[in-house]
Amino acid sequence: MMEPLLDCSPLEGGSGTMRDKVAACCSFSTLKAWLPILGWLPKYQLTWLRMDLIAGITVGLTTVPQALAYAEVAGLPVQYGLYSAFMGGFIYCIFGTSKDVTLGPTAIMSLLCAFYIGNDPVYAVLLTFLSGIIQTSMALLSLGSLLDFISYPVIKGFTCAAAITIGFGQIKNLLGLQNISQQFFLEVYDTFHRLPEARVPDAVLGLLCLSALVTLTLMKSSLGPGPDDLPVHVRGARGLVWALSTVRNALVVICATGLSYSFEVTGQHVFTITGHTAAGLPSFQAPPFSETTPNGTVITFRELAQDLGDGLIVIPLMGLLESIAIAKAFASQNNYRINGNQELFAIGLTNILGSFVSAYPVTGSFGRTAVNSQTGVCTPAGGIITSVIVLLSLAFLMPLFYYIPKASLAAVIICAVTPMFDYHVVAKFWRVKKLDLLPFLVTFLLSFWQVQYGIVAGVAVSGCLLLYHVARPQLKVRDHGVLVVELDSGLRFPAMQYLSQTLFTKALMGECHLSATSKDNLRPSVYDVVIPWSCVPVSPPRSVVLDCCHVSGVDYTVVNELRDLLRQFQQRGEVLVFTGLSHSVLQDLLKAELPDFEHMESVEAGLQAVSGKTFHDCHG
Known part of the structure; x- marks a missing residue:
């Protein structure tokens, strides 16, 4: 982010704040911020x-x-x-x-x-x-x-x-x-x-x-x-x-x-x-x-x-x-x-x-x-x-x-x-990040029609790609008997539904296979709704350790979804343990008074809390 043109914000320290602020705004350094010529003109040399x-x-x-x-x-x-x-x-x-x-x-x-x-x-x-x-x-x-x-x-x-x-x-x-x-x-x-x-x-x-x-x-x-x-x-x-x-x-x-x-x-x-x-x-x-x-x-x-x-x-x-x-x-x-x-x-x-x-x-x-x-x-x-x-x-x-x-x-x-x-930039996009060709081509082609439409469309496509990455963060899942799920980026409300569905599918539903019996006995229902496959669990629900070391902030939508997720884990007799929370995120979650909220300093501590066993080198 670019620096502000002037920084005349109040200084810490009580009664002298207004006086200090006025002094800062009238200082020579502030004047130089307005007039950069004052920085180089006094040092001007004949060779220059x-x-x-x-x-x-x-x-x-x-x-x-x-x-x-x-x-x-x-x-x-x-x-x-x-x-x-x-x-x-x-x-x-x-x-x-x-x-x-x-x-x-x-x-x-x-x-x-x-x-x-x-x-x-x-x-x-x-x-x-x-x-x-x-x-x-x-x-x-x-x-x-x-x-x-x-x-x-x-x-x-x-x-x-x-x-x-x-x-x-x-x-x-x-x-x-x-x-x-x-x-x-x-x-x-x-x-x-x-x-x-x-x-x-x-x-x-x-x-x-x-x-x-x-x-x-x-x-x-x-x-x-x-x-x-x-x-x-x-x-x-x-x-x-x-x-x-x-x-x-x-x-x-x-x-x-x-x-x-x-x-x-x-x-x-x-x-x-x-x-x-x-x-x-x-x-x-x-x-x-x-x-x-x-x-x-x-x-x-x-x-x-x-x-x-x-x-x-x-x-x-x-x-x-x-x-x-x-x-x-x-x-x-x-x-x-x-x-x-x-x-x-x-x-x-x-x-x-x-x-x-x-x-x-x-x-x-x-x-x-x-x-x-x-x-x-x-x-x-x-x-x-x-x-x-x-x-x-x-x-x-x-x-x-x-x-x-x-x-x-x-x-x-x-x-x-x-x-x-x-024209070399096309090869560079292809080699480094192929998806960047999409906003490039949209902007390039539409600019021949009308320039402003090309720019707006390119910005819109870039924004959609950015939002997609925000809404679909990469999840690294490791199995230690207890699932360890690591978020590789921040957690904001567009990503919360995806995270909830992933945890519910992989941990609470358990592993399942499709029943062939239900397929052989297909019959239309009175509502003309046919469910051709049924999910038969082959492993019980499991607890989850959620590694949040990359999460820098949460919003109310995230907190609300976590409340529902914790309740689902509780109903199935499992736990969801948070690890690596930053101080600000931890304070926000504590203020929300989430039911059965548990947090640990590290993944290893979280695994110990869930299973009572010591795991070493969990990130390996």
Whole structure:
């Protein structure tokens, strides 16, 4: 469970409690919990500044083309990608607890937003504001643990489906196709049906950009760590390859834009280009709480919120899940810890303030965070440099974005989402836990229909599997003349009926066989009920020693069932002895005043109490 954002709970000790509580809330350590920047800024070093500058510039050159491309995925004008890309750097620097994480638009979040906002920036900005409010509230209430109910198979099923959906959705831009449906299955049909209509210049440019990105990616991955005694020119060449491959997205988009611009100024409209973009920085204003349609109809806040529907649940939760998973992964990789609820607070506040600059919902980006980490960022200050680059692009480069070919942005997106499709995970599930394939496949397949249905169905299947294990705990039964039954997990009310039936069948009914006589003399009863077999006991009922060493708690349903079970043992002249009870469980059972309740410290003591004999090594 994640730690609370603040811990101002009352201290033990009588009259000084309120004074101590106020002092704790006003202490410098509490202030640092709110503002993690106070933990690293006083220790900031000049060498860190150089590394943060390099990392911030590198990530910034990656962020600009990706932000433009992801706005296309969200169904918004490209400038909205940049509007969403700069607020996170400033906010996270103050409130974030990971040095590596970068907040901004991502492929998955853009795909989710596209479903709910319907290409309308008003819905996008309002969704950002409401998501931020929900996320911040969750942080203040320490509700980050709700994300623990989304299992790894569900996450992988969703991300794999999202990678295919986003990647295939860019084929139309890569080939210059028009009038393609947004729904995935219809999109597949329309894309193949309209292949003869592909624009050759767009297709050629798109494939060239795709080839360049793949080549640069392979070059970077093949570099590996080099020995320290390399000649200067070799180290310089390796550094140049690393730099070019790291900023490959910006490099490809710049080259493609230059080519497109050279044709456009001569009056030749060869490529499908981005087109008009709003120039300059976005105005700082409150998010819209109503909308007036072109025909004069006013859509109220309530109607806007109703239209967003379950997006007000899916978007905040998936934003938190994606960002915190990334933060945890890089914290583990780089040997530091994060505060989960503080991360929630930083993301929520970023979305709230982002809505004032027309941003759509953001979260942590795995690709850009990886670039940030690999470049050697030392503190969250690198995010400020990235945000400045985005702001400079908005202020001075927006007219040039008019000429960006859509095919080049499509190539950037396809290469960005390809690593998300982890087909190796299927083999891992099969090898380690085959049953985990069920929520994975349910999430994966339904996400092609509607993303939120895939996530909900996957969580539901995972929950059913979890409940099944709770309701059907493994019982280890050993026969020492007296039955020893060991529960290998906790005991809660869903499992109590199963335990009662097992003890009744194995101990109180005794061993039995089916009578053939009753089968030979079958006759329908007046109620048309036929009992073809009868159970003839071949051994008497036996007492049971119930090993409860793994039971950490009980509820009233368990206590009530145990009362009935003890009465059944008493009626047959046998005993049920409990062993290994924890102090809290024992106290609960004693308070219930169960009839004939007997408990011992160990299984051996329980066996002695039942049979009067000493058993050694009973657990062997």
